[in-house]
Amino acid sequence: MARGKIQMRRIENPVHRQVTFCKRRAGLLKKAKELSVLCDAEIGLFIFSAHGKLYELATKGYVRTAQHPKGKQINTEAKEEISMLKHEIEILQKGLRYIAGGGSADPMTSVELNVLEKYLEIWIYHVRSAKVRTYNCMHI
Known part of the structure; x- marks a missing residue:
């Protein structure tokens, strides 16, 4: 069926x-x-x-390199990078909740807003680039 x-x-x-x-x-x-x-x-x-x-x-990438197959201790640099990436993810999640809900009980700090702005600008750039590529492909 x-x-x-x-x-x-x-x-x-x-x-x-x-x-x-x-x-x-x-x-x-x-x-x-x-x-x-x-x-x-x-x-x-x-x-x-x-x-x-x-x-x-x-x-x-980051997740797999942090989990050494023999259970060895990962280096401090990798731990710091993992921590930084987790923090960025938390900021982006908070930003998405902020955008989707029009605000939240826990307001965003200026640093968090700056990080969110940076990523929004990057995403806008990628969207516009894809739009131009699509337009160019259609008119060739």
Whole structure:
């Protein structure tokens, strides 16, 4: 029995939407891991739920280098970088909650707002670059 085509639109029922999110998130993470193993690809994946919760996957890079296979102690530099990256993720999560909800009980500091601004500028640059590439491909 073949599955029917699913219409791509927002699921209105919040319970069904949450169940679908959980199932598809798990499937996406599984596919990313499979792609990494099959193609020896480095995969980094961030998923933000509607509530601002972060789900992440890193097949190589910072997460893997921090977990030495023989259980040896990782060096101080790597620990500091991991700590810095976790702090950046927390700031970005807080910023997304701030943007999505129009504010939060815990206001953002000027440093956090500056970090968020930097990332927003980077994301805008990438969006505009993709837009230009798409436009150029269509008119060649």
